[in-house]
Amino acid sequence: MNIIEIKNLKVHYPIRSGFWNRITDEVPAVDGISFNIRAGETYGLVGESGSGKSTTGKSVVGLEKVTSGSILYKGKDITKKENRRRLDYNRDVQMIFQDSLSSLNPRKRIEDIIAEPLRNFEHLSKEDEKLRVLQLLDIVGLDADALYKYPHQFSGGQRQRIGVARAVATHPKLIVADEPVSALDLSVQAQVLNFMKRIQRDFGISYLFISHDLGVVRHMCQNIAIMNRGRLVEIGTRDDIYNHPLHIYTKRLLAAIPETNVDQRAAHRASRLAVEQVYQDEQATYYDHDGKAFPLVAVSPTHSVALPEKLAQQLAQAETKREAQA
Ligand SMILES: Nc1ncnc2c1ncn2[C@@H]1O[C@H](COP(=O)(O)OP(=O)(O)OP(=O)(O)O)[C@@H](O)[C@H]1O
Ligand SMILES: [Mg+2]
Numbered sequence: 345m346n347i348i349e350i351k352n353l354k355v356h357y358p359i360r361s362g363f364w365n366r367i368t369d370e371v372p373a374v375d376g377i378s379f380n381i382r383a384g385e386t387y388g389l390v391g392e393s394g395s396g397k398s399t400t401g402k403s404v405v406g407l408e409k410v411t412s413g414s415i416l417y418k419g420k421d422i423t424k425k426e427n428r429r430r431l432d433y434n435r436d437v438q439m440i441f442q443d444s445l446s447s448l449n450p451r452k453r454i455e456d457i458i459a460e461p462l463r464n465f466e467h468l469s470k471e472d473e474k475l476r477v478l479q480l481l482d483i484v485g486l487d488a489d490a491l492y493k494y495p496h497q498f499s500g501g502q503r504q505r506i507g508v509a510r511a512v513a514t515h516p517k518l519i520v521a522d523e524p525v526s527a528l529d530l531s532v533q534a535q536v537l538n539f540m541k542r543i544q545r546d547f548g549i550s551y552l553f554i555s556h557d558l559g560v561v562r563h564m565c566q567n568i569a570i571m572n573r574g575r576l577v578e579i580g581t582r583d584d585i586y587n588h589p590l591h592i593y594t595k596r597l598l599a600a601i602p603e604t605n606v607d608q609r610a611a612h613r614a615s616r617l618a619v620e621q622v623y624q625d626e627q628a629t630y631y632d633h634d635g636k637a638f639p640l641v642a643v644s645p646t647h648s649v650a651l652p653e654k655l656a657q658q659l660a661q662a663e664t665k666r667e668a669q670a
Contacts, residue, residue, distance in 0.1 A: 347518055347550050348381040348404065353413035355399050373399040375574035375636070376413070381518070386544065386551040388565030390558055390597060396574045397554045401520045404552060405439045435465045438511040442523035444503035448495040454481075454506055455491040461513045480509040483546075484539060501532035505539070512543055522554045537564060559601035562586065567646075570594045575637040577630075580647040588667070590649040590659045592630045593637075595619050629655070 355374040358367040374396045381387040389397050402408040404415060406428050414421040417437075422428050438461070441447040448457055458477045462468060468476065481490055484505035495503055504524060511519050524540070525533040541564070543549060555561050561568060568585045570578040570593060577591045589595050599619040603612035630651065632638055640648040643660035651659070 345383050346380040347383040347417070348552075349416040350380070350400075350404070351378050351414045351416070352376050353378070353400070353403060353415065354411040355396075355403055355408055356411045372574045374403065377569075377571070377574075377576050378413075378640075379569050379576065379579060381550055381552060382567075383517075384544075384548055384550055385566045386553050386564050388561035388568035389552060389554045389571060390556065390561055390568060391571030392556055392597075395571045397556075397571055398522055400571070401439065401522045401552060401554050404518075405437050405520050406433060407439075432465075435461070435514045436517045438514070438516040438519050440504075440507050440511050440519060440521045440524045442526050444500065444507045444527075445495060448503060448506060448510075450495055453492055453494060457495070457506065458510045458513055461510060465514050476513070480513055483512070483543065484509045499532075500528050501536060504528065504536050508536075508540065508543065512547060512549070515547060516549060518550045518552065520552045520554070523556070524553075525560060526555065526557070533560065540564075557601070558586075558597045570597065572637055573635070575650065576640060577637045577650040578648065579640060584644070584647040588647070588663050590643065590647075590656065590663065591651065592619070592623050592626060596623050 353374055354372070354376050356370040356372050359369040359371060360366060361368045377400065379387070389400060391397055399408060403410050403423070406422060406425075410423045413423070415423050417433060418431060420427040420431060422431065422433050428434060455474070455477055458480055459473055462473055462476060477491065478488055481488065486502065486505055486509070490498075490506075495506070498506065507524075521540070525536050528536060537560075540551070544551065551564075553561055553564055562582070565582060567581055568579070569576050570585070570591065572593045578585065578589065578594045580588075585594060586598065589598055596619050599616040603609050627635070637650040638652060640650050641653050641656040642648045643656055647660075649656050649659070
């Protein structure tokens with residue numbers, strides 16, 4: 345069952361200029377994307393900086409005015425404000441941001457930060473509210489003395505836990521996590537990812553997990569969409585994307601994952617340069633005349649790639665052959 349269905353979503357930002365501040369152009373930040381998130385899964389949305397990931401995430405939580413297309417939740421289009429209100433959407437769907445220092449109010453104590461969604465959506469007594477906040481701190485592994493502190497008194501990893509505690513306070517069905525660990529050290533990243541997984545198991549939450557790094561989403565996501573200049577260039581299961589990538593842009597993101605094994609570094613560098621060369625040489629094959637990605641074509645029930653039909657099938661067959669030989 346799908347919790348969210350995104351259909352041909354477009355978000356174009358106006359560019360204003362001149363004395364009259366008229367709209368003279370627009371940025372197609374999200375340019376016609378479609379994908380579904382199944383209940384209980386972690387869906388990865390991956391692409392370079394500026395590809396439109398945050399704009400997509402903000403549209404899904406209802407923070408962005410969409411230009412066209414629809415986002416269905418329980419069969420209703422939540423790009424319409426009245427549907428969001430009727431469905432209690434703002435309670436069911438929460439967001440975690442990359443930069444926890446700027447997304448947590450610096451003048452508020454942790455108790456008030458975490459209690460804020462409870463105050464908006466559940467009218468608890470003072471005692472019950474405090475109990476809930478303490479439970480939430482416990483879930484994300486912080487002590488009770490955090491209650492009376494301010495955001496700047498915590499490390500980046502701890503602040504990210506506070507952001508998660510606030511996001512899960514109202515028992516949401518879906519959390520959009522926009523680069524939730526990108527600002528953290530590798531060791532702290534693993535901790536935060538682990539308790540995000542635990543919370544998902546315990547509460548049955550779905551995640552839309554946004555990242556620029558295919559290395560980070562590898563152990564989190566069952567399905568992944570690759571975003572490039574406002575469009576999706578490839579959609580597939582974890583196995584499709586990591587073991588059988590078809591679009592050159594996906595291969596390029598895979599090659600950009602840092603190699604931690606010292607013995608493999610030279611080989612890794614060589615393959616990265618080879619992929620980069622193909623990317624430079626074969627732009628005309630992988631993008632249309634305007635440099636935009638083609639519409640997605642299905643090559644299997646789970647795997648789609650943005651290429652002309654014939655080329656997509658050819659590449660998929662070559663990939664199947666390669667695997668049979670390996
Ligand atoms: N409010 C805005 N007004 C105009 N253009 C915007 C606005 N917000 C984003 N953009 C543009 O839309 C495009 C997509 O931005 P977005 O923030 O969604 O990218 P992103 O994939 O999240 O990138 P990053 O990895 O750097 O966070 C970019 O070209 C950006 O400059
Ligand atoms: Mg972003």
